[in-house]
Amino acid sequence: MTVSDISKRPQFFAQDNVYMPHIAVIEKIIEETPGVRTFHFNFKDKKLAKEFRFESGQFGQYSVFGLGEATFCISSSPTRPDHLEFAVQKVGRVTNAMHRLGVGAEIGFRGPYGNSFPLNALKGQNLVFVGGGIGLAPLRSLIWNVIDNRDKYKKIDIVYGARTPADLCFRYDLEAWDKDKTINMVTTIDREAEGWTGKVGMVPKVLEEVAPSAKDAVAIVCGPPIMIRFTFPVLEKLGFKPAQMITTLEKRMKCGIGKCGRCNIGDVYVCRDGPVFSYEQIKDFVSSEY
Amino acid sequence: MMEKKLRQEAKALLEQKRVDWIVGFESGSLKFTTTPLITRNVADTERLVINPFITNNLANFLTEIEGRVGIVAKGCESRSIVSLIQDNKVDREDLVILAVPCPGIIDLAKIERLVGKDRDELDDITRDGDKVSVKVDGKKKDFAVADVLFDHCLACELPTPTEYDILLGEPRQPTPDLKVSGQNIAGLKALTSAERWTKWQDEMSRCIRCYACRNVCPACFCERCFVEETEPQWVMPMPQWPDNLIFQVIRNIHVAGRCTDCGECERVCPVNIPLRSLTREMYDIVDELFKFKSGMDKDALPLMVHYEQEEAEEFFK
């Protein structure tokens, strides 16, 4: 794997120091599920708020000052830049602190970091989005990006699932995509639940049932590692080649810029050279770690 | 002689499938050094050694090896093994203990200080009874064992395991010299409280939080150490002296009643912090308060997890 060139990426450094965060203000909070919240925010610096650019798939390092930083993708689409969004599942010290923040609270933001979904490779292709749980967050940035440039892409299949109906995130998106006649929206939950009339079954299994064609298609997969592990073989069975499968890797991150070593896998840093990878790129190392 | 017997026994244990693993010592890649040998191969048993440099406490590996283990045990190892058995971390039936009556292990750091040279420049170190001969620049220098053995060896109360399956040599009686081995602690106790506080600030400023002291300790077998906890964050994971000091203090309290004063923590510290001053003091406090010496009786209950109706201690009544 070769190290990617960051010179073409949008770069916004606070005070010319790559580690210092910008100050941002939370504008809106959405309870996606009991453990997941979406935060809408904007930079305090109005000039930065106007000039800030990012690409779908990129992430930021968000600070709760005094407690630390955590990594989240930017879940809003670059085509809708009036505010930025990220989704947080509360699982530890920093994320719990984030869930205690209210509208108007100040956070730090460093970014945008990472590479992005290869839009050029997706243009003119049929797109199959496969997501699980909060894994829909990076995907939704790309999906809205695609919808806002609809004529550049062909068919869209979205297979998304969660453990239970209460765990489904971004329900407002699922409804909008369901209504969109140019999208085949399949939502599923792992096991039967009272009141649920939709599909039942784990995402990889439902994907196999939906059986999207691999011809002129690209699959973009995001979700818990175990879901990804079982989705790749299904896609292979459907005829997708490794280069036709794209995913975002999740690894513990601290610096976000390929220095602290934590997200190193093979000769790349997931934060700097990813998080978007094709299965082709990672199959040598991923088999042992994912 | 012990070495030959050890190799034969270990080989037989593996060949007869009485154990799955042999854990012992083999020659290290540096002079005057040994390294743990953990193997399932019969052929590897030929490399087992017993010499004055078998420093490690092999009991440390028992909590992570699955299966039956034939383990070489000096006195200190056997006490750690017994302590692990008391805590149900290891089953006695899964062990074949090959007991090595230990005359004490040579502390290379002491020799380097006394001779004034790095170990690389020493030609040979041999032990002959109460004497240790160091050959350097073609000349021989003799030292009394009391000057060159590890402090914890000088204080040893159990050189020969009492819990074992195979005894590899003549049992040795304990001859602890608490005065010589306790000099560091005596020195600390002679300081005023303020002087001691400054001294520990100084010592702890060097700590780089490598956690070798914790990881080499058989008594530290927690799957998730308190320093790894973030909710709440008991200790900052950064090497500043207050956090370093708190880490050591809490670690000592956590291993009280399990620490057998094997001295490994102090030996492995790369920045020379006198950790045994803390662990031995805790060991003595435990003995004083609870009349308990860790790792002596495999059927005894672990000290800190049981309560006697008739507590001997005044402070508890």
Add this chain to the structure above:
Amino acid sequence: MAKKISKKDIAQLLKTWSQQFTVLAPSRASGVAEMAEWDGKDTSFLDWYRNTTVPPKASFLPPMEEMFRFRKGEEGYQVEPPSSNGQRQLLFGIRPCDARAMAILDMTFEDAYKDPYYLEKRKNTVLVSLGCTNPCESCFCTSMGTGPTDASNVDIMLIDIGDGFLIEEVTDKGKELVTQTKGLKAAPKSDEAAAEKSRETSYNKVVRQLDTKGIKDKLLASFDDEEFWEQTAAKCISCGICTLLCPTCYCFDINDETDKGEGTRFRSWDSCGFSVYTKMPMENPRSEKWRRVRQKVCHKYEFYPMAFDVIACTGCGRCIRLCPVNWDITQVIESVPTKVKGAK
């Protein structure tokens, strides 16, 4: 015309240099051998054979370092960079293995995003090396692209010629410093010959050898060989000694400390050897020890070469000497099987 300095004049030289630099030299005063601010008189380190226990990387990537301060005022949060005094440093007595390690670290801290803290310190530091005269049995620098008197990565190199040192001016920075330094004598041709002999003698004293030919591909082919890695990792105790004290290791952690709305973000040394290093809330890809040991070996001998064409190891020998269980990287590298990829 080369210059020289006698050993008894070193103290005066350091005093002279202390007027324009903060001079750091090897010292045991703190209780461990490390680079410390020169105390004004001690030159006993000139007789040391071994390199310092704490590597000189600590002067550029300290065990704990302030990244910035933050404060909550009436207008909300403010972040301020730490005040840098821009003070120039001179590291005296750095060994060639450690100097090469700095060059290896530079590749990471300069690559893509520039690390401001590390690079500023590097820019403001002059490296004056003492060539080794008595390599230790743990040293294997000559197998790792450097040697006991390798001047490639320093500004000034001092070669031991008995009663003094021959001064090699390596970089422009070094030449400039030597030119403006008073008290240095001209070295006769015989000294240059003595220095050449000294270099050769030191080189030949390095006993430990390691053949790294093809190691990158061997490691790639053995990546999934769980049995090999389990065996290799068996006696490792997952402490951080080999990595924290390795001059080419650079992993760090980032933490905030705060008190009543005011605080600091720090970075501090971290290690891929720790069991919680890659721990995430839902899973830990390297909870098993053999995966961590594999990561360490492969990062240094396979991944870093893939990215930068250089093995991230300079043969300084610290890891071998300081490891609590004498786990030896040279033995491990020698034992990596030669496989055809895909064959089991």
